Amino acid sequence: MLTLRFSGSFVGVFLAFRMRYFWVAGCSLLILSLAVLLAGQFSGRQSATVALDVGLSVMRLVLPLVLVLMAQELLSHEFERRYFLNTLAYPRSRHVFLFERFFSVAILTIGLLLVMALLLALLVLLVEKGYAQGTPVALGGYYLLTIAFLGVDLLLLTALACLLAVVASTSSFVLIGTFGFMLVARSYGAIIDLLSRDAGVVDNAEGYRAGLGVLGYLLPDLGALDVRMLALYDRAEFLPSDWFLLLLGSVGYAVALLALALSALQRKHFA
Template sequence: MMRARFASISLWLLVAVLVTAALGAQFSGRQPATVALDLGLSVIRIVVPVFGVLMLQELISREFERKLFLSTLTYPRPRHHFLLGRIAALAALMAIVLCVLAAGLAGITAWIGQAYAQAKPVALGLPYWITIGFIILDVWVILALGTLLAVVASTPSFVLIGALGFMLVARSFSTIVALLQRESWLVDNAETYSGSLNLLSYVLPDLAALDVRMIALYGQMDLLPAQWAWHVGSAFAYCAALIALAAWALTRKRFA
């Protein structure tokens, strides 16, 4: 069902991004373009991973549930080809959808910006598309985790729950640690609490570091995190490790 309605769902996502940006711009008298771009990017970072995980359910989990994979796996080729082909196609589709949404958001932001000259105009050139590239990587990491869950989970619904839970934790734990280091009075035993959260950095990628929208919102490349190359490399490595683990799990999976 999701596959059959892919184009229509993508169109509705584009409408949601454009409407959110246009309405959000009405709440700022001095920086309408900045507010519109900020809200549009926030919507994109929420809806694209959810859409991707739902598609992942259809392409992998539902096929296991409906036994449709039996005909596919009868071909004389390794099992991991089935998995890698589908995740590669889905990753490319999500990148295309994200670029279409980004182009639409850039267009409406430029149109909003014509009505009022801001002191710090948004940067819709290279800084903006660098931001979109980081978001694509963020989505790919979430899809990689969803792929592993789709192979090992017994129910398709667990893929959505697990992937969204992973997304929330990976995007928030470093921000919470930074907040506790600045405002230690917020909770009792803040050092112990932040130390426990820091342990997550050994098992989870810091997806919050991939949100570099500030360079596009204010047009200043020096707002790019100093360790951006490390965050990009670790995200790619984490993504590759999850896909490799999912392929290994599929080769050893026993189907009833």
């Protein structure tokens, strides 16, 4: 029987986990297809807009789950099953080991993102044929820009998942920590904006807003990376004015998380 050696190379990663990855990817594509088609059929007006909106929401929820599962397989289970006794025995440093795992997870996730984006565009075109909208959706440059912003979001979450996989004692914490971070980072900006526009939502709205504003110094605003309004309504005015700083800050945050993961791995003692 052919035995695959668990190595840090990309070839080893794809060979070792291709069956599980393709199973997860297939389920993700099936969920996306069902959600988009059902949303398009049950929406009375603007069916293509609703279908695209639901499809992007499904992608923003499913893809983080995929990257967490891959991070668990490539990093957490490496330590739990003591594969590191074989992997780190090769003459290469730990930072190479970490970067190989990070880029493997990133390639698998971004690859699935592109496939899902193509499938979503085809499904929206199919839904659009059944009902001619007064304001058609944008499946060109604005759609690609929306997908690119989502890709930056996923790269940052991939860096976080790798950090948690290195420092956590159990693989389940990678899932809990990544999704907890994602929910807070994607929502606090919208809550602050709501409190700024409607102070009557809660008592002492200013106090709540000041408390949540502290998160802006600690967490990236992943909610601002959701620029789906560009594709939904084909208008450039929905692009944030500080989009370059937003992307730069998100990439810088991801680099900082990778640096922390590398530092933790260098200090990690294997029993």
